[in-house]
Amino acid sequence: MSEPRVGVYVCHCGHNIAGTVDVQHVAEWAMGLPNVVIARDNKFMCASTGQEQVEEDIKQFELTHVVVASCSPHMHEKTFRNACARAGLNPYLFEMANIREHASWVHPNDREGATNKAKALVSAAVHRVVHQQPLEPMKVDIRPETLVVGGGIAGIQAALEIADAGYHVYLVEREPSIGGHMAMFDKTFPTLDCAACILTPKMFDVGGHPNITLLTYSEVEKVDGYVGNFQVRVRKKARMVDESLCTGCGTCWEKCPIKVVDTVWEAGLGYRKAIYRPFPQAVPKYPVIDIENCTYFKTGKCRMCEKVCPTNAINYEMQDEIIDLEVGNIILATGYKLFDARRIPQYGYGRLENVFTSLEFERLTNASGPTEGKIVLRDGETTPQTVAIVHCVGSRDRNYNTHCSAICCMSSLKFAHLVMEKTGAKVYNFYIDMRPLHKGYEEFYHRIMEEGATFIRGKVSEITDVPRTPEEEDKLIVVCEDTLLGRQRRVPVDMVILAAGLEPQADAQEVAHMFGVGCGETGFFIERHPKLDPVATMTEGVFIAGACQGAKDIPDSVAQGAAAAARVLGTINQRQVTLEPIRASIDEERCSGCRICNNLCPYNAIDFIEEKGVSRVNPALCKGCGTCVAACPSQVITGAHFTFEQIMAEIDGIMIDVLSDRPVVEAV
Amino acid sequence: MSDNGTFTPVIVGFLCNWCSYRAADLAGTSRMGYPATLRDIRIMCTGRLDPTFVLRALQKGADGVLIMGCHPGQCHYQEGNYKAIRRFALLRRTLRQLGIEDERVQLHWASAAEGVRFAETVARMTEQIKQLGPLDWPRNWPNEDPYAVEEAVHE
Numbered sequence: 099m100s101e102p103r104v105g106v107y108v109c110h111c112g113h114n115i116a117g118t119v120d121v122q123h124v125a126e127w128a129m130g131l132p133n134v135v136i137a138r139d140n141k142f143m144c145a146s147t148g149q150e151q152v153e154e155d156i157k158q159f160e161l162t163h164v165v166v167a168s169c170s171p172h173m174h175e176k177t178f179r180n181a182c183a184r185a186g187l188n189p190y191l192f193e194m195a196n197i198r199e200h201a202s203w204v205h206p207n208d209r210e211g212a213t214n215k216a217k218a219l220v221s222a223a224v225h226r227v228v229h230q231q232p233l234e235p236m237k238v239d240i241r242p243e244t245l246v247v248g249g250g251i252a253g254i255q256a257a258l259e260i261a262d263a264g265y266h267v268y269l270v271e272r273e274p275s276i277g278g279h280m281a282m283f284d285k286t287f288p289t290l291d292c293a294a295c296i297l298t299p300k301m302f303d304v305g306g307h308p309n310i311t312l313l314t315y316s317e318v319e320k321v322d323g324y325v326g327n328f329q330v331r332v333r334k335k336a337r338m339v340d341e342s343l344c345t346g347c348g349t350c351w352e353k354c355p356i357k358v359v360d361t362v363w364e365a366g367l368g369y370r371k372a373i374y375r376p377f378p379q380a381v382p383k384y385p386v387i388d389i390e391n392c393t394y395f396k397t398g399k400c401r402m403c404e405k406v407c408p409t410n411a412i413n414y415e416m417q418d419e420i421i422d423l424e425v426g427n428i429i430l431a432t433g434y435k436l437f438d439a440r441r442i443p444q445y446g447y448g449r450l451e452n453v454f455t456s457l458e459f460e461r462l463t464n465a466s467g468p469t470e471g472k473i474v475l476r477d478g479e480t481t482p483q484t485v486a487i488v489h490c491v492g493s494r495d496r497n498y499n500t501h502c503s504a505i506c507c508m509s510s511l512k513f514a515h516l517v518m519e520k521t522g523a524k525v526y527n528f529y530i531d532m533r534p535l536h537k538g539y540e541e542f543y544h545r546i547m548e549e550g551a552t553f554i555r556g557k558v559s560e561i562t563d564v565p566r567t568p569e570e571e572d573k574l575i576v577v578c579e580d581t582l583l584g585r586q587r588r589v590p591v592d593m594v595i596l597a598a599g600l601e602p603q604a605d606a607q608e609v610a611h612m613f614g615v616g617c618g619e620t621g622f623f624i625e626r627h628p629k630l631d632p633v634a635t636m637t638e639g640v641f642i643a644g645a646c647q648g649a650k651d652i653p654d655s656v657a658q659g660a661a662a663a664a665r666v667l668g669t670i671n672q673r674q675v676t677l678e679p680i681r682a683s684i685d686e687e688r689c690s691g692c693r694i695c696n697n698l699c700p701y702n703a704i705d706f707i708e709e710k711g712v713s714r715v716n717p718a719l720c721k722g723c724g725t726c727v728a729a730c731p732s733q734v735i736t737g738a739h740f741t742f743e744q745i746m747a748e749i750d751g752i753m754i755d756v757l758s759d760r761p762v763v764e765a766v
Numbered sequence: 767m768s769d770n771g772t773f774t775p776v777i778v779g780f781l782c783n784w785c786s787y788r789a790a791d792l793a794g795t796s797r798m799g800y801p802a803t804l805r806d807i808r809i810m811c812t813g814r815l816d817p818t819f820v821l822r823a824l825q826k827g828a829d830g831v832l833i834m835g836c837h838p839g840q841c842h843y844q845e846g847n848y849k850a851i852r853r854f855a856l857l858r859r860t861l862r863q864l865g866i867e868d869e870r871v872q873l874h875w876a877s878a879a880e881g882v883r884f885a886e887t888v889a890r891m892t893e894q895i896k897q898l899g900p901l902d903w904p905r906n907w908p909n910e911d912p913y914a915v916e917e918a919v920h921e
Binding site for chain 2: 170171196198201203206207208211212215610617636698723724740749750753
């Protein structure tokens with residue numbers, strides 16, 4: 099093979115790199131590196147002129163390899179690979195040196211250090227690139243079916259968008275009904291339209307859509323495969339009610355003798371039966387038997403529901419069903435969990451009976467809730483005369499969650515309105531900052547102020563029932579520093595509503611792991627890019643939408659659901675997806691058949707071929723992590739694009755003496 | 767090492783593509799300063815880290831090697847970092863027998879969201895190695911041919 103001819107391009111990125119790194123010097127110095135035939139600096143390599151320069155040089159200088167020193171490969175690797183491809187060079191003969199994120203931006207006051215580091219990184223890339231091999235990306239067909247996990251408003255929106263476009267959707271929901279948190283709310287801000295009225299039509303659309311297979315009371319157990327071809331195993335828990343026979347008439351739950359506190363849909367305020375439908379508009383309409391509380395499952399007696407069912411739909415023998423699905427894309431819309439206000443003991447939730455959480459209040463004021471929409475104290479009778487609403491409970495607080503929960507300001511304003519409208523009570527809002535930042539929100543804030551709610555700026559330090567004055571007798575006293583008045587205040591009230599924050603689901607980590615996405619510092623799923631790619635994840639074919647990505651309100655969740663659907667439809671319409679050819683392969687001639695690699699592979703991609711006594715990698719299953727490559731005692735497994743030679747050469751290159759005028763690398 | 771008496775270590779970094787490399791990117795995007803001592807190499811997963819990579823870096827003159835991956839339980843490839851932990855334990859025993867201090871070769875975690883943690887890790891390790899001084903492997907074991915040594919032993 100003829101000598102390699104490497105072209106090196108060092109980017110200024112305006113002042114982003116050139117402001118710290120002596121770009122010109124790096125380029126001149128790179129001319130002395132082995133195999134380099136041309137080294138240039140350029141103001142903006144990613145601009146069309148920069149790319150065209152590369153393309154021209156490939157032709158003019160007959161370059162066999164290209165190195166661009168600029169930003170992170172996660173930014174522009176694709177850009178330059180495409181430029182190489184346009185000039186007829188295999189894109190995998192290109193290598194990138196990250197001298198912006200990893201040098202100029204992090205060493206702003208150390209020009210010499212940053213320049214030396216840039217030289218080392220360029221040298222590493224130059225040494226590595228000559229060992230790189232031309233690779234062909236794998237093309238795989240994309241299955242048109244999509245899995246949506248989570249039947250809250252974000253998941254519903256995503257499912258409907260895709261189903262309406264004519265593609266099949268499997269919607270998996272863990273609860274017996276879809277609807278999510280929105281189904282528990284009474285009104286929605288800032289328009290104050292009824293949550294059920296706008297949600298239930300969408301729920302029914304999902305329930306009856308010919309392109310949607312609705313799997314409620316079901317959970318995903320296992321995910322295998324890759325974009326275009328995921329294999330998903332879903333456990334459909336036994337409802338004990340035959341959906342093909344049940345009409346949802348309701349006789350069974352009317353006659354069921356067992357009352358259970360409903361901690362999910364009634365936030366612990368109300369009751370349901372042991373056989374129940376979560377709420378009247380539930381989709382699907384079929385009830386489910388809660389076998390932990392059902393008398394028959396505990397004692398073997400009762401069978402009341404079976405006796406009264408007019409269609410014989412009750413089946414106590416029903417078993418969990420395992421359903422294997424094949425889908426091309428996955429949207430996670432698993433939502434949030436409400437902050438447990440018990441974690442702040444000084445607010446007294448769980449100890450002081452008239453301290454409520456926001457979700458409890460939603461149920462109180464909801465016409466289908468336990469009090470049929472009457473706002474009353476825990477005794478079920480007394481209407482409060484004064485109500486305190488405490489903002490930022492468990493949010494924007496270093497002790498609990500540092501993030502802003504995004505919805506509490508607005509839902510607190512909504513609560514203030516509902517309390518004043520329904521009871522005429524005096525309302526105090528205790529806030530740190532008001533953040534009504536979307537369309538129509540500021541106007542709503544002003545409206546509530548004009549309606550007469552009082553706003554006290556200060557973080558509540560304590561809620562107590564210990565009075566100091568006669569007017570504090572039998573009241574809850576909200577203690578806080580009013581930061582506008584600059585003094586301590588004690589406000590006696592009848593009822594306190596804690597605007598509890600939004601947290602990631604308790605099992606967010608496990609779910610993230612199962613689907614190959616990451617969790618950020620706050621525990622919510624990480625998007626591929628915080629600004630430019632908010633619904634994609636690091637795993638191709640897995641998208642996120644709604645509050646599982648970060649605290650957000652209904653319009654934002656709907657927007658993300660639709661956005662994720664649009665991304666999925668885009669992928670489906672491509673029909674094929676290109677996969678990185680970063681795969682392991684085994685040299686069967688030299689494989690000793692020790693089988694060490696077989697059990698190491700997390701994807702079971704390595705099979706042992708008995709008749710030959712060697713191992714073989716299934717390229718469709720291999721994800722290119724390289725664990726087997728590092729472990730092979732015979733060193734006969736090659737990790738494409740990250741081979742032993744390539745990384746060793748990179749190490750040699752990175753350890754170059756950057757201070758010498760002409761780079762010298764000792765022969766190994 | 768510079769000649770004016772102050773020692774600036776060279777640390778070779780092996781960063782996994784999914785978490786720690788992105789943590790380093792985030793440190794950059796957020797302009798979190800740290801010493802210009804780290805020269806990093808991207809690998810897909812810490813599970814790819816062949817222990818000989820570390821030895822090669824030291825042999826070529828690195829004063830330290832920093833391996834960083836995803837937090838345990840958050841590996842993009844499910845469990846590559848657990849394999850790295852096991853291999854690292856063996857590697858560390860080998861390095862101790864060669865008289866190389868524990869601080870010189872370190873294994874840490876940073877998620878893609880932990881730019882601060884990444885910057886702090888580099889800064890801390892730089893200080894530790896400054897305290898230890900240069901390793902200078904190439905000068906201490908100049909051009910030693912391992913096969914020649916082996917033959918000498920056999921004779």
